[in-house]
Amino acid sequence: MQADHALSLFDGHLKTQNRSEHTLIAYHNDLIQFFDFAARELGEEPEKITVDQVDIYIVRSFLGEMTDRGLERKSMARKLSALRAFFKFLCREGILQKNPIQRIATPKLGRKLPHFLSIEELDKLIHTPDCTTLLGARDQVILELLYGSGLRVSELADLNRQDIDEGTSLLRVRGKGNKERIVPLTHYALEAARKYLNMREDEQEALLLNYQGSRLSVRSIRRILDGLALEAGLSQHLHPHMLRHSFATHLLDGGADLRSVQELLGHAKLSSTQIYTHLTKERLREIYEQSHPRAKKM
Template identity: 65%
Template sequence: MLADKALDLFSAYLKTRNSSELTLAAYQSDIIQFMEFSAHELGIETESLEVNQIDKYIVRSYIGQMTERELKRKSIARKIAAMRSFFKFLCREEIVSQNPVQKIATPKVGKNLPRFLFQEHMEKLLEASNQDEKNGLRDQVIVELLYGSGLRVSELVNLNKPDVDLDGSLIRVFGKGKKERIVPLTEPAEEAIKRYLLQRDDQQEALILNYKDMRLSSRSVRRILDKLEKTAKLNQHVHPHMLRHTFATHLLEGGADLRSVQELLGHKKLSSTQIYTHLSREKLRSVYLKAHPRAK
């Protein structure tokens, strides 16, 4: 089977599994790059490449080329994972008889601890918006939801008015793979949402709008946080996911159990949540080194 056709089938399969558009685009990009390399190695046009022409030697050459180009281990590991999933699917569908990536080792990737804001810095950010203005109230809603409910930026911008239950202090969120979860709404977030909606005179279903009264984009949220960061004089870059990291870290520091935090974040695996326990330990160590006379 032609590689292009095989990729179309694989993409259709990913869609049935409710893979996000970002995941789908990343898989397609990684596999297309690999196909182009494979065709070049075989001395043929990419359009003529058949998946059964690809063997483990081509895979190893591709990894060697990525290493020579000094790609980061994380990027190489991601590309290998995409190729492995692609050929695993082709084997299951009996399109190819062997998976040329099956025995290829994935480079070990060290875990980077996610950055978060300390309590005093978070308070400054929460106080940075001018709530006497319509856009100021909107900006306050953004910060309150990212930090107070631990939302991803994609979840935030896709919220609709009916998703917010102000009486029950809850929000319905659609996360990765369109998986639904219910998360609590803080009292300050409720107040900010009520005031923001009272100021609006549009008929839009979206909860958060831009200055043209259209649904706000993820990019706009990043720009808004950049502005608030400067107003708060934090002297550190604040991105939307950083507030989600801060949400999880502050919960654990406050005594929340790991399983509850996992559910609130919408993580499939507990291992994805466990990284925040390392963050708490790092903070404890920092406090210890600064405060204990024997640690100096």
């Protein structure tokens, strides 16, 4: 079977798997790049390549070229993940009898510790919006939900009015893979949302609107946060995920157990949450060295 036909079948398969649009595009582009490389290796035109022409040596050569280009291990792992899923699909469908990628190991990823804000920095940030204006009241909701409930920025942008349950102070969130979870709302977040919605004069279902009255996009939220960070005098670029990182770190610092934080964040695996324990351990070490007389260097 020609590679472009197989890729079209695989694209259709992924769409039935509740994969995010970002993943669909990334996998498609990674596979196009791979087959362009395979065509050069085989001395063929890309449109003439068939999937049964691919062997382990072509895959290894492709990964070698990506390494020579200085591709980060995280990007390399994603390309390998796309290839694994693609060839596994072809074997399962009976299009291929042998998986050319079966014996290739995934590169180990070094995990970077996430950046988070101190409580003092968050206090400055949260008191920055002018809540007497409609847009300022909206920006307050953004901060209170990203930090107070640990939402991903995409989850925040997708929220509707009816997702807030004022009676129970709970919020319904649609996470990765369209999975729903229920998270608590702080008193401050609930009050901020109530004030903002009372100031609006529209019937839109979206919780957050831009100045034109349309649903606020992820990109716009990022831009708003950058402006608020600058206004608050923060020295670092404020990525939305930093507020989620701060939420998790401060919970663990305050004594929350790891399983509860995992559930609040909507992590499928506990290992995704465990990275925050490194941050709290570092903080404990710092406090210990500052406070214990035998820990201080002479």
